[in-house]
Structures are given as structure tokens and as C-alpha cells.
Amino acid sequence: xxxxxxxxxxxxxxxxxxxPGGKALWLLAPGVLWxxxxxxxxxxxxxxxxxxxxxxxxxxxxxxxxxxxxFFTSDTYLGALWTTVRIWLIVLVxxxxxxxxxxxxxxxxxxxxxxxTVLLVLCVIPFWTSFLIRVLAWRPMLGKEGAINMILMNLGxxxxxxxxxxxxxxxxxxxxxxxxxxFMVGPIAFMLGRIDHxxxxxxxxxxxxxxxxxxxxxxxxSMPGVVVGAIFVSVMVLGEFATSAALxxxxxxxxxxxxxxxxxxxKWAFAAVAGVVLTILMGAVIAALLRVVDLRKEL
Amino acid sequence: MSTVLQLKNVTKAFxxxxxxxxxxxxxxxxxxxxxxxxxxxxxxxxxxxIAGFEDPDGGSILFNGKRIDTVAPHQRGIGFVFxxxxxxxxxxxxxxxAFGLENREVDxxxxxxxxxxxxxDIIALVGLSGLEGRAVTQISGGQRQxxxxxxxxxxxxxxxxxDEPLGALDANLRARMRTELRAIRERCGVxxxxxxxxETEALAMGDTVLVLDSGRIAQSADSDTIxxxxxxxxxxRFLNCYNLFPGRLEGGAFVxxxxxxxxxxxxATRATQPAYAIxxxxxxxxxxEAAIGENEVRVEGNFVASEYSGAAxxxxxxxxxxxxxxxxxxxxxxxxxxxxxxxxxxxxWKREDALVYx
Numbered sequence: 201x202x203x204x205x206x207x208x209x210x211x212x213x214x215x216x217x218x219x220p221g222g223k224a225l226w227l228l229a230p231g232v233l234w235x236x237x238x239x240x241x242x243x244x245x246x247x248x249x250x251x252x253x254x255x256x257x258x259x260x261x262x263x264x265x266x267x268x269x270x271f272f273t274s275d276t277y278l279g280a281l282w283t284t285v286r287i288w289l290i291v292l293v294x295x296x297x298x299x300x301x302x303x304x305x306x307x308x309x310x311x312x313x314x315x316x317t318v319l320l321v322l323c324v325i326p327f328w329t330s331f332l333i334r335v336l337a338w339r340p341m342l343g344k345e346g347a348i349n350m351i352l353m354n355l356g357x358x359x360x361x362x363x364x365x366x367x368x369x370x371x372x373x374x375x376x377x378x379x380x381x382x383f384m385v386g387p388i389a390f391m392l393g394r395i396d397h398x399x400x401x402x403x404x405x406x407x408x409x410x411x412x413x414x415x416x417x418x419x420x421x422s423m424p425g426v427v428v429g430a431i432f433v434s435v436m437v438l439g440e441f442a443t444s445a446a447l448x449x450x451x452x453x454x455x456x457x458x459x460x461x462x463x464x465x466x467k468w469a470f471a472a473v474a475g476v477v478l479t480i481l482m483g484a485v486i487a488a489l490l491r492v493v494d495l496r497k498e499l
Numbered sequence: 500m501s502t503v504l505q506l507k508n509v510t511k512a513f514x515x516x517x518x519x520x521x522x523x524x525x526x527x528x529x530x531x532x533x534x535x536x537x538x539x540x541x542x543x544x545x546x547x548x549i550a551g552f553e554d555p556d557g558g559s560i561l562f563n564g565k566r567i568d569t570v571a572p573h574q575r576g577i578g579f580v581f582x583x584x585x586x587x588x589x590x591x592x593x594x595x596x597a598f599g600l601e602n603r604e605v606d607x608x609x610x611x612x613x614x615x616x617x618x619x620d621i622i623a624l625v626g627l628s629g630l631e632g633r634a635v636t637q638i639s640g641g642q643r644q645x646x647x648x649x650x651x652x653x654x655x656x657x658x659x660x661x662d663e664p665l666g667a668l669d670a671n672l673r674a675r676m677r678t679e680l681r682a683i684r685e686r687c688g689v690x691x692x693x694x695x696x697x698e699t700e701a702l703a704m705g706d707t708v709l710v711l712d713s714g715r716i717a718q719s720a721d722s723d724t725i726x727x728x729x730x731x732x733x734x735x736r737f738l739n740c741y742n743l744f745p746g747r748l749e750g751g752a753f754v755x756x757x758x759x760x761x762x763x764x765x766x767a768t769r770a771t772q773p774a775y776a777i778x779x780x781x782x783x784x785x786x787x788e789a790a791i792g793e794n795e796v797r798v799e800g801n802f803v804a805s806e807y808s809g810a811a812x813x814x815x816x817x818x819x820x821x822x823x824x825x826x827x828x829x830x831x832x833x834x835x836x837x838x839x840x841x842x843x844x845x846x847x848w849k850r851e852d853a854l855v856y857x
Contacts, residue, residue, distance in 0.1 A: 398585035401552050404572045405579040406654055407603025416602055420589050 243479070250472035259468050267469040271477070277458065281477065284454045287372060287444075288437045288485075294377040295433050296426065299384035303425070306385070307392025308418070320389060323382045331379075335446045338375045342366040342447075367449030375443045380436055384429035391425030392418070427493045434485050438478060455481075503528045503658050503690050504549065509558035511541075511548055518544040519555070520714030526692060526707075528657070531684055533693045533705030537737055541714045542694045546660045549692075550579045563657065573604060578651035578659035578689075582666050584643045586635040592646055593618055593631040599654035621653040625683060641672045648680075652687055659684075661693045665700065677704055698738050702726055710734045732774035732856050741776040741854070742824050748773060748857045756820040760796045763850045770856035779827035781852040784814065784838070785845045797847045800824050802838040814838065816846060 253262040271277045306319045326334055341347050342365040349361040364370055395418065403413045441456030455478045462471035504526040511519040518541040526532055536542040547553040549560060551572030560568040567575050587595050596618045600608040608614050622628055625645040630638060635646060644664065651659055664680070665673045681704060684691045695701050701708050702722040710718045710725065718730035729735040732743055746755025748767065753760045753775045760775055777796075791797050800816030803823070812835050816824045824846060828835070838844065 396583070396585060398581045398583060399587060401550075401572070402579065402581060402585040402650075403587070403598065403602070404552075405550060405577070406599030406650065407573050407576075407605060407607075408598070409573055409604045412602045412604070416598070417587060 246472045246475050246479075249468055250476050252469045252472075254467055254469035257466065259466075267473045271470070271473045276453070277474070280453045280455050280458050280474075281481075283452060284438060284456075284478075285481075287369070287376070287452070287454065288434060290373055291376045291380065291437050292430060292433055294373065295381045295384040295429070298377060299381050299429065300388060300426070302381075303385045303388035303392060303422075304418075307389035307422075308395070316389070316393065320386065323385050326379075327382070331442065332446075334379060335375055335443050338371065338378075338447055339366065342371050342374065366447065367451060369448065369452050371447040372444045372452050375447050376437055376440065379443065380433045383432035383436070384426075387428040387432070388422055388425035391422045395421050424493045424495055427489050427495065430489050431486055434489070435482060438482050438485065501528045502526065503563065504692075505561040506549075507559045507561070509545075509548060509560060510556045511544055511553060512556055517714050519548065522558070522714070522716060524709065524716055524719065526658070526690055528690055529688050530706045531681055531691050531693065531704055532707045532709060533695060533701040534709045534711060535695060535698060535701035535737060536711035538696055540711045542696075542711050543662055545711065546579070546662050546692070546694055550577055550660055551575050576656055578654065578656035580647050580651055580659060580661040580664050582663045584647040584667070586643060586646055586650075588636060590635065591631070592627060592633050592635060592638065593622070595635055595646055596621060596650045596653055599650060603654065617653055621649045624652070624686060625649045626679075640668050641676060644668060644676060648683065652683070652689075656689060658690045658692065661691060663695055664693065665695070673700075680704065698740075702738075710737060712737070728768075728854070729776070730768070731770050732772055732776065735774075735776045735854065740779050740827070742779065742782075744775040744822075746773060746775060748855070753855055757818050757822060758798055760853065761850060762853075762855060763794060765851055765853070765855060767855040767857040772856070774856045776854040776856070777848050777852060779813065779825045780811075780829065782824075782826045782846050782848045784816075784826055784828070784836070785847055787843050787845050789845060789847075791845070791847055794850050795847050796850050796853065797845050798824070799843055800846055802840060802842050802844060805838070807835070816844065 249259075250267060251263045251265065252267075253260045253264045254267055302323075306316055310316050310319060339346070343349070344361045344363060344366065346366065348365060349358070352358045353361065365374075399421075400413060400417060403417050408416070439456055440454055441460050444452045444454050444457055445460075455474050459471045459474045459478070462468075462474065502525045504524075506522050506524050509519055509522040510517070520541075522545060534542055534545070544553060548555050551567070551570065555568055558568075559566055562575065562577065567577075587598060590598065597614050600614050600617060608617070618631075622631060625648055627642060627645050627649065630642060635643060638646070644667075648659075648664075661680075665676055668676060677700065680691070680693070693701075693704055695704075701710075702725065705722060707719060708722055708725045709716055710729075712731070712733045718725060718734050720728075720730075725734070726738060726740075729738060729741070735741040736743060744753070744755045744757050744760075746753055746757075748754075748762075749759075751762055753762060753773075755775065787799065798818055800818045803815045803817055805812050805814040810831065811827050811829050814826045814828065816826070818824050826846060
């Protein structure tokens with residue numbers, strides 16, 4: 201008996217001393233190779249191309265700052281940058297405002313785990329149709345003779361159709377909020393679901409009312425979910441071009457739309473500049489969001 | 500002694516399961532009360548109903564003479580210490596303790612100095628000085644237990660409910676926290692209602708011990724009475740120190756599958772199910788052929804195994820009806836004897852030591 205125990209102990213010690221070195225590192229090889237070939241190299245290439253010389257139909261590897269200067273002196277490009285930031289902020293706030301209460305309901309007030317899962321799956325159902333259909337479906341909803349205007353007029357709430365509903369910044373915001381809201385609901389509901397119910401009961405027992413408990417316990421404990429959701433939504437909204445193309449009637453130009461048009465007219469250097477700017481913007485946003493909550497501590 | 504908490508015919512059912520089946524009890528102020536019950540006896544439900552986390556189906560709860568069963572939990576003024584402590588994971592030790600003072604709806608303390616003073620005092624009382632700024636994830640189980648207690652006590656409840664408060668601690672710490680909990684309670688002068696599934700803990704800690712059996716209070720008495728005169732066979736079973744025999748009374752003797760035990764003139768305790776109980780440590784093990792005295796009762800059994808626990812040895816015998824019979828021998832008055840495996844022995848006790856329920 202004691203012999204066996206000793207044998208087990210030495211075995212445990214040798215296992216503990218082994219480090220994930222040597223052969224285990226090979227497990228990373230496919231991933232690293234893939235990322236270097238298809239992520240790191242293209243990004244470096246993009247930065248490099250942004251300094252190439254662009255003529256009307258040709259691009260030459262002669263280094264110049266011309267594309268960068270054009271980008272930062274043109275009202276069109278700076279306007280697109282500003283529109284991108286503005287729409288991103290509005291959509292981010294809108295997804296939190298719409299998503300947080302829904303997540304609060306699913307994650308905290310639905311006690312049955314199975315029902316929780318069902319409700320979260322319901323949120324994902326719109327994703328069973330293609331992105332394009334989901335975006336275009338807003339047109340018959342929001343148009344001048346669309347569903348919303350028809351209902352409002354038939355109910356006598358408005359006399360004339362509200363034209364600002366479609367082909368405006370508003371329609372882009374409505375569409376994006378609907379599409380990306382679920383990416384906010386999921387992480388928040390997950391974090392809320394992890395809150396031990398007795399913690400909330402303890403706060404109640406100590407005399408705090410619901411709003412106090414929400415502000416001091418529930419909200420801080422769900423912040424990691426808000427941050428993860430915000431990262432998802434930010435990355436997707438900042439890189440958006442399809443929703444604005446389909447719903448704004450070309451009135452809203454995001455950086456993503458600029459890149460699409462520039463690539464379409466073979467202006468690779470300009471597209472690369474816009475791409476680098478967008479990448480830096482996303483990096484800054486993610487870094488700022490990660491400052492709010494230490495995710496390593498939470499997950 | 501004044502009554503702090505009174506429950507009258509409180510019932511609570513979950514579907515078909517009657518968790519509380521007409522609870523009547525009155526708890527005195529400034530006392531340590533332990534509530535003993537096996538798992539599933541409804542003890543956690545009882546605490547949650549008193550605290551307000553569950554609504555009772557019927558009956559009334561009076562706290563300081565006022566009905567509270569319709570009052571929201573955060574307005575009841577009853578403290579609750581959770582088994583898993585339920586500390587706020589994102590707050591420090593001091594912030595956890597200050598939570599109730601700063602955030603309660605009634606009489607919140609807004610003066611920061613006052614909060615700091617009260618927190619400091621209670622931290623000293625429970626012995627946590629020096630850990631104020633620590634995160635609650637960075638302290639040991641015993642320290643967390645103290646934070647949970649301090650967090651409740653600082654709000655000065657007139658009564659504290661403790662749901663298996665020592666269950667999450669290791670054995671060593673558990674023994675130390677027992678004395679500590681009693682000392683802390685005496686310093687605060689409030690009533691503690693301590694729920695536990697451990698009979699030793701219940702007997703050691705309670706000024707009064709309540710025994711809960713399938714949704715009802717089976718007995719309410721001091722530890723000595725509970726231990727020596729359990730009110731029913733069920734209570735005797737929870738105490739985990741009685742050999743119990745089912746059977747019936749028949750002309751001055753108790754007759755069951757294990758044999759016929761003469762009773763002498765000992766009166767039987769009233770109970771719904773007849774039973775005969777003899778405490779483990781009241782039984783002597785003798786050679787099979789040894790004679791017995793006039794007022795002694797005897798059964799025969801085969802030795803199976805024994806368990807050494809330091810101050811005592813518990814020996815297990817199987818009787819002829821297959822029942823396991825346990826004998827506890829205290830080593831302070833006898834050296835441990837060795838019994839032959841599967842050997843047959845006489846198990847003898849005085850008939851007035853037995854408890855009879857009929």
C-alpha cells in the first residue's frame with residue numbers, strides 16, 4: 201500500500217516537471233503558418249502598398265506619401281472616417297440599449313436553463329437567412345410605401361409617409377442595430393447567467409432594493425459581457441459596407457464603402473490607405489475596450 | 500426571555516413535495532439555536548421562508564411581534580449567512596462588509612466616516628484586521644466565512660440565519676469556528692439560528708436544539724435532553740448514536756425480529772411508530788457464555804469490524820435478523836479489546852438504559 205503511494209507520488213512529480221516544450225509546440229505549426237501566410241503577410245503588404253505610386257490605371261512600387269496626403273486632405277475621405285466613427289458609436293449605444301435589457305431578462309430572470317438556451321437560439325434565428333436578404337428585407341419594411349409607413353398611415357398617426365425611414369443614415373442605423381444586436385445579447389446573457397443567485401439574495405438580505413443591486417452588483421459583474429459584446433459589434437460595424445450600400449441610397453459612405461469603390465476602380469494604393477486607417481482604428485477601439493475590464497481575470 | 504421570531508403553522512410545498520408541513524416554533528432573543536435535520540428535511544427551505552426568499556403557502560411569521568411574511572426580504576431586517584458565503588466577488592473585504600450599511604433602503608449610512616468606523620469595529624470583532632483591502636477571492640475559506648458573518652452583523656440585525664455555515668470549511672477549521680461563532684454571537688447579543696446536518700455540531704453549538712423531520716419540528720430542547728431523551732425514533736436516528744429496533748409492546752416486553760427485550764417498569768414514550776432504542780455507548784460486549792444480571796437485556800451478534808477514533812472504538816456486529824448493531828467503547832475506562840472476526844458475542848445492556856417508543 202505505502203509502496204504504491206510512493207510510486208504514484210514520484211510519477212506525479214515527473215508529470216508536473218514536464219513543460220509544454222519540444223514536440224507539443226508542433227501543434228501550433230498549422231495555425232501559425234496559416235496566420236502568417238494569410239493574415240500577417242497581407243497586412244504588411246497592405247501597409248507597403250499604401251506607399252506605392254498610383255496613376256490612373258497603373259500602380260508602381262515607387263514609394264511615395266501621395267496617397268496618404270490625399271486621404272488626409274480630402275473632405276470625402278475624412279468625411280467617411282467621421283461617418284464611420286459616428287455610425288459605429290450610435291450603433292454601439294443602440295445595441296447596448298436594446299440588448300442589455302433582453303440579456304438581463306434571459307440571463308437573470310429566466311431560471312430554467314433550457315428555456316434560456318431556447319431564447320438565445322431564437323435571437324440567432326435571423327442568421328439562418330443570408331446577410332444580403334436580411335439587409336434588403338428592410339427596404340419593404342422602411343420604404344415610402346413600406347410596411348411601417350402603411351401601418352402608421354392606416355392608424356391615422358401620420359398623414360404622409362415618413363421619407364427619412366429609408367435611404368438615410370437612420371435606416372442604416374436601424375438595420376445595423378438589428379443585425380448586430382445578438383452579438384451584444386449573447387455575451388451579456390452569458391455573464392449574467394454566471395452570477396451566483398445567492399449573491400443577489402445576499403444583497404437583498406442586506407437591505408438593498410432592486411435598482412441598488414442592479415447598479416452595485418449586477419452591472420459591474422456583467423461588464424465583461426458588455427465589453428466582449430462591444431468588441432464583436434465594433435469590429436463588425438467598423439468594417440461594414442453592405443448595409444450602408446443597400447439601405448442608405450449611397451448617401452452614407454463608410455470607410456468600408458470607400459475601400460470597395462477604390463478597389464473597384466483599381467486604385468489599390470488609396471484602398472490600402474483606407475484599409476490601414478481602418479485597421480488602426482479597430483485596434484485602438486479594441487485596446488480601449490479592453491482597458492475597461494480585465495478580461496483575463498474574468499474568463 | 501422575549502420571543503424574537505414566531506412561526507405559526509407555516510407550510511410550503513414544491514409540487515407534490517411538502518417541504519414544510521405545519522411548522523410551529525418560537526425562538527427566544529439573545530440565544531444560539533441550532534436546527535438539526537437530515538438533507539431533504541426542509542431546513543434550508545425553512546430558513547429561506549424566514550428570510551423571505553421563498554413565500555410560504557400558509558401560516559404566519561412574526562418577527563418582534565409583527566407579521567413579516569408579506570414584507571420584501573430587503574425590508575425584514577433578518578441577517579442571512581449563506582453556505583457558500585455569497586460574497587460580492589468584485590468588491591474588497593471592506594467593501595463587502597460596508598455594502599449593507601451603504602446600500603440598504605432603510606436608514607442607509609451616508610457618512611463615509613461613520614461607515615468606515617463601523618466596518619473597522621466589526622472587522623476587529625470577527626478577527627479580520629489587516630485584510631480590509633484584500634479581494635475576497637484572495638482569502639482563505641475561514642476568512643471568507645468571517646467576511647460573510649461581518650457583512651451581516653454590521654447591519655445589526657436582531658436575528659441571524661446561518662445556512663450550514665461551517666459546511667464549506669475543512670474539519671480543523673470547522674471545530675475552531677464553532678467556538679468562535681458562539682463567542683461572536685455572545686458579544687453581539689443577537690439570536691443565531693444555525694442550520695446543520697451534523698448532529699455533533701447541533702449539540703455542541705445550540706443553547707436550544709430544534710430537530711426537523713420531514714417538514715415538522717420533531718423536538719425542541721436543550722442538547723442534553725435531545726441526546727439522552729430523543730422525543731421520537733426519528734430524532735434518535737438523526738443523532739446517529741442509537742441502535743433502533745422496530746417491533747411492538749407485548750406484556751411488559753418489546754418484541755421485534757431481533758428478539759424479546761424485557762422492559763422492567765420503564766414507561767414508554769408516545770410515538771406514531773413503536774421502536775426500541777439503545778445508545779451505542781450503553782452496550783457491553785461479553786463472551787457468549789457469560790451470565791447476565793437480572794435487570795439486563797442481551798442479544799447475540801457476530802463481530803464484523805471495528806473503527807478506531809482515538810478516544811473510542813466503535814464495533815459493528817450483525818444480529819441474527821441481519822441488522823447491524825453498533826457498540827461504542829470509550830478507551831478512557833478500558834483498553835481496546837480485540838474481537839475474533841465473525842466470532843459470536845453477547846451484547847448486553849441495562850434495561851433502564853433503553854428508550855421505548857409505543
